[in-house]
Amino acid sequence: xxxxxxxxxxxxxxxxxxxxxxxRCLFCHDAPCITHCPTEINIPQFIRQIANDDIKxxxxxxxxxxxxxYSCARVxxxxxxxxxxxxxxxxxxxxxxxxxxxxxxxxxxxxxxxFLALLPNKRPPSGKKVALIGSGPVSWxxxxxxxxxxxxxxxxxxxxxxxGLNSLGIAPYKLxxxxxxxxxxxxxxxxxxxxxxxxxxxxxxxxxVKEYDALFLGVGLGEDKLLNIDDLSGPGVYGATALIEQxxxxxxxxxxxxxxxxxxxxxxxxIDIAHELKLLGVExxxxxxxxxxxxxSGYAHEIDAARKSGVxxxxxxxxxxxxxxQNENMHITVFDSSEQKSYKTQTDLVALAIxxxxxxxxxxxxxxxxxxxxxxxxxxxxxxTSNLRVWSGGDCCSGGKEVVNAVQEGKIAALSIHEYLVxxxxxxxxxxx
Amino acid sequence: MPDLSSDFCGxxxxxxxxxxxxxxxxTGGQIMRAFEQGWGGAVWKTLGKPIRNVSSRFGSVDFxxxxxxxxxxxxxxxxxxxxxxxxxxxxxxxxxxxxxxIVSLMVESKEEWRDIIARSQDAGADGLELNFGCPHGMCERxxxxxxxxxxxxxxxxxxxxVEYAKVPVIVKLTPNIGDILEPGRAAVAGGAHALSCxxxxxxxxxxxxxxxxxxxxxxxxxxxxxxxxxxxxPIALHMVSQLAKNGAIRVPISGIGGVSSWxxxxxxxxxxxxxxxxxxxxxxxxxxxxxxLCAGLDNYLxxxxxxxxxxxxxxxxxxxxxxxxLDLNHRVVAKINADKCIGCKLCYVACLDGSxxxxxxxxxxxxxxxxxxxxxxxxxxxxxxxxxxANRVPWVDEHECVGCNLCQLVxxxxxxxxxxxxxxxxxxxxxxxxxxxxxQR
Numbered sequence: 001x002x003x004x005x006x007x008x009x010x011x012x013x014x015x016x017x018x019x020x021x022x023x024r025c026l027f028c029h030d031a032p033c034i035t036h037c038p039t040e041i042n043i044p045q046f047i048r049q050i051a052n053d054d055i056k057x058x059x060x061x062x063x064x065x066x067x068x069x070y071s072c073a074r075v076x077x078x079x080x081x082x083x084x085x086x087x088x089x090x091x092x093x094x095x096x097x098x099x100x101x102x103x104x105x106x107x108x109x110x111x112x113x114x115f116l117a118l119l120p121n122k123r124p125p126s127g128k129k130v131a132l133i134g135s136g137p138v139s140w141x142x143x144x145x146x147x148x149x150x151x152x153x154x155x156x157x158x159x160x161x162x163x164g165l166n167s168l169g170i171a172p173y174k175l176x177x178x179x180x181x182x183x184x185x186x187x188x189x190x191x192x193x194x195x196x197x198x199x200x201x202x203x204x205x206x207x208x209v210k211e212y213d214a215l216f217l218g219v220g221l222g223e224d225k226l227l228n229i230d231d232l233s234g235p236g237v238y239g240a241t242a243l244i245e246q247x248x249x250x251x252x253x254x255x256x257x258x259x260x261x262x263x264x265x266x267x268x269x270x271i272d273i274a275h276e277l278k279l280l281g282v283e284x285x286x287x288x289x290x291x292x293x294x295x296x297s298g299y300a301h302e303i304d305a306a307r308k309s310g311v312x313x314x315x316x317x318x319x320x321x322x323x324x325x326q327n328e329n330m331h332i333t334v335f336d337s338s339e340q341k342s343y344k345t346q347t348d349l350v351a352l353a354i355x356x357x358x359x360x361x362x363x364x365x366x367x368x369x370x371x372x373x374x375x376x377x378x379x380x381x382x383x384x385t386s387n388l389r390v391w392s393g394g395d396c397c398s399g400g401k402e403v404v405n406a407v408q409e410g411k412i413a414a415l416s417i418h419e420y421l422v423x424x425x426x427x428x429x430x431x432x433x
Numbered sequence: 434m435p436d437l438s439s440d441f442c443g444x445x446x447x448x449x450x451x452x453x454x455x456x457x458x459x460t461g462g463q464i465m466r467a468f469e470q471g472w473g474g475a476v477w478k479t480l481g482k483p484i485r486n487v488s489s490r491f492g493s494v495d496f497x498x499x500x501x502x503x504x505x506x507x508x509x510x511x512x513x514x515x516x517x518x519x520x521x522x523x524x525x526x527x528x529x530x531x532x533x534x535i536v537s538l539m540v541e542s543k544e545e546w547r548d549i550i551a552r553s554q555d556a557g558a559d560g561l562e563l564n565f566g567c568p569h570g571m572c573e574r575x576x577x578x579x580x581x582x583x584x585x586x587x588x589x590x591x592x593x594x595v596e597y598a599k600v601p602v603i604v605k606l607t608p609n610i611g612d613i614l615e616p617g618r619a620a621v622a623g624g625a626h627a628l629s630c631x632x633x634x635x636x637x638x639x640x641x642x643x644x645x646x647x648x649x650x651x652x653x654x655x656x657x658x659x660x661x662x663x664x665x666x667p668i669a670l671h672m673v674s675q676l677a678k679n680g681a682i683r684v685p686i687s688g689i690g691g692v693s694s695w696x697x698x699x700x701x702x703x704x705x706x707x708x709x710x711x712x713x714x715x716x717x718x719x720x721x722x723x724x725x726l727c728a729g730l731d732n733y734l735x736x737x738x739x740x741x742x743x744x745x746x747x748x749x750x751x752x753x754x755x756x757x758x759l760d761l762n763h764r765v766v767a768k769i770n771a772d773k774c775i776g777c778k779l780c781y782v783a784c785l786d787g788s789x790x791x792x793x794x795x796x797x798x799x800x801x802x803x804x805x806x807x808x809x810x811x812x813x814x815x816x817x818x819x820x821x822x823a824n825r826v827p828w829v830d831e832h833e834c835v836g837c838n839l840c841q842l843v844x845x846x847x848x849x850x851x852x853x854x855x856x857x858x859x860x861x862x863x864x865x866x867x868x869x870x871x872x873q874r
Contacts, residue, residue, distance in 0.1 A: 029779060051498070087777045
């Protein structure tokens with residue numbers, strides 16, 4: 001895969017490096033890093049365990065709060081979460097590299113002890129079954145919790161590759177597909193059934209409702225939104241997440257003919273693809289953003305990293321037109337709103353990163369209410385939807401957040417589903433008695 | 434410009450930094466390289482009857498990612514032929530006449546002492562150091578710390594050495610005793626011209642938890658060794674100053690034990706040592722550390738307007754008093770500088786669980802404080818409200834603060850917590866004063 005040409009930005013620590021970094025941790029009382037982790041991992045404790053040479057204990061601490069502790073360690077924007085909250089930020093010392101330590105703990109402990117040894121024992125089978133639609137991080141988080149609680153768990157994935165955005169949408173210098181799949185294989189050891197190439201449509205969801213005791217919707221956001229411009233299709237024009245997916249998943253995909261690329265958008269997905277294209281050798285990568293750079297929703301540290309790799313940022317610029325000449329060369333017209341004038345330029349690739357469409361048919365078929373933006377409405381304390389046998393979480397509810405938020409939402413939903421299933425079982429026992 | 438040159442019981446050296454008798458002084462080649470790099474003197478690795486060493490030999494205590502906070506060894510005295518050592522001593526002395534070459538010795542019988550002292554002096558030794566301290570291996574043969582732990586034997590052997598020696602005799606003391614003054618007095622009674630201390634502390638450095646063999650392992654077993662390095666400095670400082678303070682001991686003391694920096698050396702000198710000996714820091718970083726040892730000490734003396742070592746030696750001794758003489762009316766309280774605080778709350782939890790429960794978090798209600806474990810909660814708790822970073826900046830109940838320093842010690846930020854003097858009454862009053870008053874009554 002093309003992505004494998006890109007190196008890890010933060011490689012696995014050596015034991016020596018992990019010990020040195022973990023030893024710097026102050027072991028704060030009531031530590032702010034914990035409260036800034038959406039899954040509330042007991043960070044000072046696992047770091048102390050690394051420092052004291054208890055790698056297994058460290059991994060157990062991490063996974064107790066976050067079953068996807070491995071991928072989160074690699075993909076979390078720690079700069080704005082735990083690391084951003086490290087008290088060292090108020091001093092002259094660099095903050096602790098929590099993500100790298102977390103990766104070290106889980107990766108090394110899994111290698112040495114196996115994944116299941118890092119989790120509590122599974123509870124005895126409850127006889128209840130849960131179906132999860134979509135195989136992104138939110139579903140794996142929920143599925144792992146439910147499997148540990150003794151419930152039968154099946155994940156339905158429409159694609160041939162499991163993992164959702166974790167496998168197919170993460171910048172390769174953070175997490176590559178093979179490693180995301182590796183984590184899924186670990187989680188599968190819990191006895192989670194995965195059915196690939198198995199799209200649940202509005203028509204087929206009815207049979208799931210009958211067969212399973214509870215349903216979880218973790219379908220994410222769906223396809224990239226496209227600009228409403230004539231001729232904005234055909235070769236060389238991609239939705240950003242689709243392009244990232246091809247780089248990760250299409251063994252024949254090749255960018256060697258691309259010299260000039262334009263990325264439209266200002267969010268993290270736009271920055272990711274621009275950065276990736278640059279790392280893959282595209283000579284000129286330009287990001288066009290219709291407002292000021294300071295308004296970009298992408299993280300400042302990601303913008304910095306992309307700029308350092310050579311990505312050119314152009315603010316107040318909008319794509320207005322795309323035409324192809326007789327040689328199939330693309331020419332785009334860009335409107336500069338600060339100068340109030342347009343210019344034309346040639347390009348080999350256009351990536352549109354202006355958001356993803358929401359999937360609404362399925363939700364409607366289940367009688368699950370959506371908000372005005374097309375997002376699934378859930379009770380935040382439980383993850384439960386307006387259909388009391390259906391729970392949901394992740395990007396289809398939030399409209400697009402981090403993997404670690406999805407993990408937490410999956411965890412919350414799993415606990416609520418468990419409570420429901422236990423109460424069902426009790427009711428049934430009362431009825432039969 | 435301060436003068437670093439040293440005169441230790443008549444032995445002159447360009448500076449007060451000697452290499453201690455140990456692996457760095459095993460050969461003439463090593464010592465000559467050390468002198469080239471600036472070391473003032475060296476105590477040759479102990480000469481004695483031939484021995485055989487084991488493999489491996491050293492074990493280390495690492496602390497929070499730093500190597501060798503403490504070092505332990507089970508190596509014995511020199512394992513090289515005596516004539517080779519003597520030839521190299523004489524060669525070293527010829528090439529470096531202004532540097533101090535002390536020869537450490539350890540033998541058994543009176544005749545052996547006479548013989549080895551004569552041969553060491555013939556080779557050019559500026560002084561002799563009697564090794565009564567080695568706490569492993571040699572003591573099982575009735576030498577080393579076996580002598581150092583028996584004041585009568587120590588005194589007798591010292592007197593033999595003094596009788597045969599034409600150069601100063603330094604007795605190196607073991608810390609593996611109850612009271613350092615006992616062997617110290619015995620050495621002086623035996624006629625020693627100087628003392629050096631401490632030798633290594635009897636230790637087991639760690640255990641391999643897979644094989645259940647202590648470290649350093651020699652095949653499938655190990656033995657207790659001698660502990661040194663930065664970790665032992667406080668023990669050495671105490672013993673050196675005990676000897677220096679004692680009126681009956683009027684000989685110079687060579688301070689040994691964890692000296693790694695000029696500051697350590699200055700502390701030994703201030704507590705009464707006349708020079709220092711260094712080993713572990715050289716084993717860790719090499720002879721080159723002498724440059725910053727000399728530069729640092731020179732800068733310090735200059736900053737303190739001191740002209741030479743004698744201005745510094747013993748400077749802290751008058752302030753080292755018995756507990757009973759301490760002023761009970763002196764009181765300090767902790768003040769936290771909110772501008773410097775980074776909000777780690779280590780002082781808070783240390784005071785709560787490890788001391789006197791007088792540090793609070795802002796915004797805490799009286800009930801919350803009670804639940805957390807506070808007992809004497811001041812009324813002013815209501816005045817400390819929460820703000821942004823300030824909600825992680827603790828405050829001190831000065832009335833309850835006993836001035837223990839713990840918060841300051843755990844604080845990772847320099848100068849963030851200050852201990853401010855708040856005398857109880859102007860007059861001094863000690864426990865001894867109290868006892869005297871009680872007697873009068």
